[in-house]
Amino acid sequence: MLEQNALHQKILDYIDNKIYNQVPVKSYHKKVHQNGNSCELCHGSSEPVTPADTANCANCHGSPEAVAELTKELEPNPHNSPHWETELPCDSCHMEHSESKSVCKQCHQFGFKTP
Numbered sequence: 001m002l003e004q005n006a007l008h009q010k011i012l013d014y015i016d017n018k019i020y021n022q023v024p025v026k027s028y029h030k031k032v033h034q035n036g037n038s039c040e041l042c043h044g045s046s047e048p049v050t051p052a053d054t055a056n057c058a059n060c061h062g063s064p065e066a067v068a069e070l071t072k073e074l075e076p077n078p079h080n081s082p083h084w085e086t087e088l089p090c091d092s093c094h095m096e097h098s099e100s101k102s103v104c105k106q107c108h109q110f111g112f113k114t115p
């Protein structure tokens with residue numbers, strides 16, 4: 001938890017100093033982040049930064065149903081669970097600025113490795 005708060009503070013400092021390109025993102029998003037002007041792609045606006053709206057993920061990754069199709073071979077499919085089907089917000093599992101997790105882990109041991 002302490003680490004999370006430290007990270008949060010660091011990001012806020014980067015925002016204050018307008019050094020957006022220092023905000024850590026996932027390696028797979030480096031390309032979209034490159035110039036540091038990427039905040040609005042997920043957050044909807046860059047100043048001030050509003051909470052990430054994971055509906056914006058669909059602009060590049062397609063609908064939740066399309067994402068579920070990518071992992072349909074997995075048993076169970078993290079993108080289509082019997083509890084919520086395809087309706088879980090992406091950041092229930094995919095973090096952007098820190099290590100990803102799996103909400104299923106609260107109750108199951110599926111061994112998902114969330115990128």
Ligand code: HEC
Nearest residue numbers: 008011020023029036038039042049052091095096097098
């Ligand atoms: C690819 C999508 C994406 C991009 C690009 C992105 N974010 Fe985020 N951001 C998220 C998600 C998802 C969360 C919630 C999960 C997390 O904290 O990682 C988040 C959380 C945050 C938080 C809250 C952190 C916390 O833990 O309290 C801040 C502040 C933030 N982002 C700032 C930024 C800034 C500034 C930029 C641009 C330099 C940026 N983000 C770019 C997706 C993104």
Ligand code: HEC
Nearest residue numbers: 028029032041042052054056057059060061090091094115
């Ligand atoms: C501006 C477009 C864009 C947005 C917005 C975006 N992404 Fe991505 N994402 C990409 C690209 C490009 C890649 C890299 C694809 C590749 O390497 O084939 C990627 C890769 C990923 C991967 C890794 C896929 C893998 O093969 O391991 C995940 C997971 C992911 N994105 C989740 C998200 C989530 C969750 C959000 C919303 C918070 C989001 N993305 C928002 C463009 C975007």
Ligand code: HEC
Nearest residue numbers: 057061064067070078088089090092093103112113114115
């Ligand atoms: C319950 C946790 C969870 C949620 C919620 C979740 N993901 Fe994932 N995601 C995963 C896991 C686990 C993987 C890795 C699957 C594997 O092992 O191949 C993954 C993989 C991916 C990939 C790469 C798929 C591939 O094989 O090319 C993309 C893209 C992605 N997620 C995007 C999203 C988006 C967009 C959302 C929101 C609509 C989302 N995810 C919601 C857990 C989740």
Ligand code: HEC
Nearest residue numbers: 076077078079080081082083088102103104105106107108
């Ligand atoms: C709050 C606890 C909780 C969380 C979080 C949770 N589950 Fe479950 N899940 C359960 C319980 C309890 C059962 C057993 C229900 C039953 O068998 O009647 C179950 C059953 C299942 C089953 C078997 C259902 C069947 O019909 O055989 C699958 C598959 C499953 N969960 C997937 C997931 C996935 C994927 C996630 C994450 C996206 C997840 N669960 C998150 C509590 C949870």
